[in-house]
Amino acid sequence: MKNTFLLLLLCGSLLANGQANYQPSTDNLQARTNFQDHKYGMFIHWGLSSVLGDGEWVMNNRKIRKDDYQRYIRVFNPLDFDAEQWVLTAKNAGMKYIVFITRHHDGFSNWDTRYSDWKITNTPYGKDALQQLAAACKKHGLQLGLYYSTLDWYREDYPWRSGRTGQHSGRTGNGDYASYLQFMKNQLTELLTNYGPIMSIWFDGHWDQTNPEGSHDRASRIDWKYEEIYGLIHQLQPACMIGNNHHLDPIAGEDFQMFERDLPGENKSGLSFQQASNALPVETCETLNNSWGYNITDRKFKSPEQVIHWLAGAAGRNANLLLNVGPMPTGPIQQEFVDTLAVAGKWLTTYGESIYGTRGNVIPPQPWGVATQKGKRIFLHFLKAPANDFVLLPNFASEVAAVQTMGSNKPLKWSKIKEGLIVYPQYVAGTYDYVVEVLLK
Secondary structure (H helix, E strand, O other): OOOHHHHHHHHHHHHHHHOOOOOOOOOHHHHHHHHHHHHHEEEEEOOOHHOOOOOHHHHHHOOOHHHHHHHHHHHHOOOOOOOHHHHHHHHHOOEEEEEEEEOOOOEEEEOOOOOOOHHHHHOOOOOOOHHHHHHHHHHHOEEEEEEEOOOOOOOOOOOHOOOOOOOOOOOOOOOHHHHHHHHHHHHHHHHHHHOOOEEEEEEOHHHHHHOOOOOOOOOOOOOOOOOHHHHHHHHHOOOOEEEEEEOOOOOOOOOOEEOOOOOOOOOOOOOOOOOOOOOEEEEEEEOOOOOOOOOOOOOOEEEEEEHHHHHHHHHHEEEEEEEEEOOOOOOOOOOHHHHHOOOOOHHHHHHHHHHHOEEEHHHHHHHHEEEEEOOEEEEEOOOOOOOOEEEEOOOOOOOOOEEEEEOOOOOOOOEOOOOEEEEEOOOOOOOOEEEEEEEEE
16 A cells, blocks of 8 residues: 555656656747737537537446447548538637547547547548648638547557546456557647647546546546657647646646636636646636537527627636537537627627737736736726726726727726726626726826
């Protein structure tokens, strides 16, 4: 027992080091800045699991054995898949990048990998979806990031016996992480060699080998050897940013930090016990209903107002928003998502200057909303009516030239006092986000 405890401590130490001597390249540092400027991206959960219409966790949740699940490879035939529709939907929404599920926890690969037969090109559809998406992103000027699951419910060599999930897939062996690690490195090499410049690799699944979020001990039960994985990625594409959805503080070698279904500083999901990084770009992901992958019964669609509040709330906390859609198994993004995204995109045509290229944490989040800043322009995002006819921006030392309603440029009253800046907004009920612009001298 004592030796086991020491081994766990050693593994935890290795994980904490990650790519210990990592020095980001100049291109990588520029990519981080560009990423922060872009602020808004589309997450796409789609693959063979979409056929069952019950979310991307259906294999695990329904305890489907792999020999039964693999029958769906003859069913998945997304004849209406159109990468242009996906990309133009994102672009019309004001999004600047896309993160696509290349391989989720069911192990199914959405590209023509050489290292597995469990892939989209072995379905009746027979085409490489990632290749088409990469071409469409390049054509329309959106950056492309790739989600890649480190967890696998399908492969025999994944160390599933120590995992929290995938216990009912019918596997009988004990796993072989050395083999699985090589498989992942082979696939990552394909992804970073054959599909052009990749903005980011978005890892997910680390938590399968830890105690639940909020536990005192979150040490991994396996050594993922991130120093090898991260080192390979940075060798193949030095500008490619690495993020890992481990629900922990960043590990050395990572280029951005992510939060799942929470704005930084909140923990409504029960997943976000980590502190937001001051050193790395931060991104939060949320979905347009309550499901990531296509769920035919989930009609709890978010409104345009909710989307805009998430986007402004993230920007005010110095974070990006990665907003998810789960396209239908036939390929298209469903109309409810398209319509909502278009409304939010229209709002951004007027107020995008208060989001893109800004930085947050100008002031702490307030009961009425948040603030962003770009140069000598500070934007106050009123997501709800203030309690009084004025608001105080505490400890505001900068010299003010003017205060106005964004969009109309209507002048607003303001005054400087010892405690900070007082602004008198003319909040308009029914607006998605009433934005006030403070112009500095």
